[in-house]
Amino acid sequence: MPSILIVDDEPGVRSALGGVLRDEGYEVDAVDSGEACLERLGRQAYDVVVLDIWLPGMDGLATLARMRERQIEVQVVIISGHGNIESAVRAIKMGAFDFVEKPLSLEKTVLVVRNALRQRRLEAENQALRAKVDAPHIMVGESYAMAKLREQVAMAAPTNGRVLIFGENGTGKELVARNIHQLSRRRTGPFVEVNCAAIPEELIESELFGHVRGAFTGAVADRRGKFEAAHGGTIFLDEIADMSLKTQATVLRVLQEQVMEPVGGSTRIKVDARVLAATNKDLTAEIRAGRFREDLYFRLNVVPIFVPPLRERQEDIPLLADHFMAMLAREYGRRPKTFEPDALIALQRYAWPGNVRELRNLVERLMIMVPGERISSRDLTFLDPGATTVLSQAPPISASAPLHDARDQFEREYILRALAAQQGNISRTAEVLGVERSNLYRKMRAFGINPPRKVDDEEPA
Template structure:
C-alpha cells in the first residue's frame, strides 16, 4: 500500500503514547518520526522534511511550548498538534496564540486523533505559503549557506559526488574544507564506503608514510605486526588528505606514484597493492607559491587538482552569517542552557561589521562564548570587546594610519557614550594622551 506523502513527527516522553500514536498513523499510511525529547525532535526537524508536528506539553528539561515556539520561528508553515494529559485554560489560550492547529486531551480516541490529524494537514494544504528567504539545499550535511558563492560550491559538489575524480579543496583556515570533503563523499553513491581523513600537518613526517601506506611486521622498530594504511582502509571510498601542503617532498613523491599507478606499497614490502580510492586533498597554503619555492611538486599539484573547489572566506559570503549564527545558537543553546536562544539585532549587526579573519571557526567560538555569557538572549555586552570596537571598513579600502586611528578613537568614544575614562582604558592609553589625540 502506498504511503501518504506527509511525514509526521511525534514528540512525547511517554513511550506508550508514542507507540500508540505511531501505530495509528501507520495504519492510516503516514510516514512517522518519533522523539522522546525536544532536543531529539529539533535534530529530526533539521535533517528531515516534516509536514505535521504532534507534541506533548509536559516533558522534562525542555517542555513542549519551547518546541512550539522554536517551530513557529523557524518553520512557520509547519502545522502543530498538541496532545496533553494536563489540560488547562491557560495552556489552551497559550497554544492558540502560538498558532497550534489542534489540541487533544489524553486519553483520546482513535477517531479523535484521526480527525485532528486530518484537519491540521488539510488546513496546512489550504493555507497560502508565505514567501520565504532563499534557503540552502537540503542534502549537504553540515554545510550552511544560500549565498551565490556557496551555491557555486554546491554545484561543483553535485557534479563530482558520484565519480572518483581527484579533488583539490582550497580556502583559508576555518572555512570548512573538511565539511565539503564529507559532503562530496556522503552525498554521493559511494557514501556506504569508508571516509578516511588524514591530517598531514598533525602527523610527524617520520610517521606520515606509515600512516598513509601501512607497513609490514619488522619494517621498523616497534612494527610488531602488519598494519593497514589510510589508503588501504579507504578502499572503495574516499581518503581526505588535509593540509597536504605540509607533506614532505619524499611523501609527495610517493603520493604521486599512488595517484599514477593506483597502488600502494606498504613500508617493509616490495609487493604493491591495488587500490580503488577517491582522493580529496585540501590546504590553506598557497601551493602556487610553494611550487615556485620548490617545496611542493608541480606534477603532484596537477594530479591532485583534476577538479578544484575554492571555499570563499566568511567575509565574502556575509549574507550567510545569520544562518550560521542560528545554527550555532541552536547547537550551544541546547548544550549549555537547555533552551533556544535568540540574538538581538544590535548584536547581530556587530557580528556583521567584523571581518572574521578566523572564518566560520572563529564565528562558532564567538557564538559559543556568547551563549555561555548571556542571560536570556545574546546582547552586545555578551560579545568580545575586539568585535564591539572593530572598524567598519571595506576590505579593499586603503587609508593612512593616522586616519585609521582617528576613526577608531571616534568609534570607541561613540560605543562608550563619550566616556573618556572608559575609552582610554579600552584604547590602553592615558586620558592625557587621549585628550592630545582628540585635539589633533
C-alpha cells in the first residue's frame, strides 16, 4: 500500500487531507514540523511527503534540503502559501515533484499525490531494471584472494586464450566468465552460456552445434546451435565435467578444427567463438576415473583460474552482504536493511558450503523476513557455524613470498578484518588497532583499501 507523510502545522489540514488520502487507500501519517518529518523519514520509508512550506522552526525548503542531503528517496509535493510562488519554484528546482497552493483544494492535492506516486513507481521500476542489467557483473571483494582473482581476470581477458575456471558451487565462476568477456575485445559480441549439466545427454550435440530439419524425431526445422550463436563472441561451457565422453569427443574436434557440423547436416560451418569453461569437479580425478578426456582437458585449460571458496575470504563477507542488500532492495523497491556488527560476525563465522550464492540467497531471505530496519545476530540463529570456525584460521598466505610482501599482505588482511568488524568506521577501527586515524588512512591508501562504506560522522583525514 502506498504510504504518505503529511507535514503541516495546521491540525485542520492534517486531518482533512489525511482523511481524503486514506479514502484513496493510502497509508497516511502526519506530523507538524520539519524536524519531526526528518525524524520519521529516518525510521520509516514513505512514497510521498506532502510538505508545507511555512512551518514553525525548520521551514519546508530547509526540510527538503536536508532530505536531499540525506538522499532520502521519496517524492515531495509542496503546499505553498497563497501568492508564494517563488518558494514553490525553488522547491521544484530542489527536486520536489509539484506544488499545490493554499487554500488547499483537496481534490487537486489528491490528483497531484496520485501523479507523484506514479512517477515514483516508474522510477522504482527503472532502478530495478538498471539493477538487473548492471549489478550481476560487479565482482565485489577487497580480500587478497579477490585482488589476485581480478588480476588474473584482467590478464586473461584481452588474450583470446581459452580459460578453464575451477571453483566450488556458487563461488562466482560464471561471474568470472562474464567479466572476462566484458574485458575482452569480444565484449560487443555475444556471450552464450551452455549449462552442460542441465541438457539431456541426447540433446546436447544439437544444442551446441544445431541441427537440420529431420535430423531426428522432433527436429521439425533447422536450428542454430550455441557455438554458431556465439560467433564473434564468447561461449561459456559450464559444468563441463557433466558432458558425456561422446560429446567431449565432438567438442574436442570443434576446438581442434574450428569448424562444426550441425546434427544431420553435411556442411561444415566455421566458427569463431572464444571458449571459456567451468567446473566444480576435480578434473584430474575425473580423468583418472576415465570420465573426462585428458586431451580435451589440455585444450580447454590454457589459462586456469581458481575461484576461492567464500570461507577463505571472509573479510569480503560484510562487503558482499551489503552489496546484495543494496542490489536486492533496489530490485524489490524496498529500503535496504543494515547489518549490526554482531550479525556480520555471525556471517563471518559460518562456513558457507554454498559460497556466495548461499550468502546472496540468505540476504534475500533476511530482507523479506526481518521486519525492522536492522539485522542482528538474533535473526541469524539458524546459521550453525559447525565444525569449521574459520575465523580462528590464519589468513591464507603463501610461504614462498618475500617477507616484505607477506608482511604487507598480512597487514592489509588484518586492517580489512578490523574494518569489517567495525562496520567500516575508521575512527573506531583505528582505536581498536591502537593507531592514529591519519596513520590508518595512510595505510589504507597505500594498500588500495577503500573505506567499505560511508559513515556520516567522518570526513577523510
